[in-house]
Amino acid sequence: MMNDVDLPREFTSIIGAEKVDFSVKTSRSKSIKESFSLIRWGVGLTGFVGLIGFVVLQPLFQTTDLNAEISNIPKATFFDIGWMVFPAIIIGIFLLAGFGMLVWGIYSLFQGGGYFVATSTRLIHYFKGNVKTYRWEQFAGVAELNINRGDLALELRTGVPTKGRDGSSTxxxxxxxxxxxxxxxxxxxxxxKRINENNPPLADN
Known part of the structure; x- marks a missing residue:
């Protein structure tokens, strides 16, 4: 059964008298594929930037006295390493970004994704008191399904345009x-079925 989920009362009032195609409670906010992708990027970015940071900032980790002199050759002083401040800030920002991606990826594996209800005209998402409604004509008709994991990804027509290194738009x-x-x-x-019904050109493809 796909309609045997006990929905929150405030969510039920939003659905009203609409006929429900299915109602489900998700166990994750993202697909396992997406979560592990975040984890891989987080580990890779943190490790790569950490290695660069260690090489660039290695003088800061020296245990010898920075003001000492050995064989009449002066060691670097605090002012000599002042140039490291800006690189250290940049490296720190990227380290935080990588660590944040890693933590978010791990967290998304265990974070519940809330409830989804489908009617003939829209897909409704309820999560911790927040409700988002997507009309079927907003979907692009592209779906990715993993039956074994119970994961379904639906693309919307909206998104973010980006530019590649070669100047091409994506x-x-x-x-x-x-x-x-x-x-x-x-x-x-x-x-x-609902996407095709509300997007006639897609149904013809």
């Missing part, structure tokens, strides 16, 4: 994740 679509659910294949079928 569009990164916004993605809705319905992750860690039973009957993922049936849910994908219903979503695809």
């Amino acid at each position: 569009f990164i679509p916004e993605v809705i994740y319905i992750s860690g659910v039973r009957n993922a294949a049936d849910i994908e079928f219903i979503c695809r």
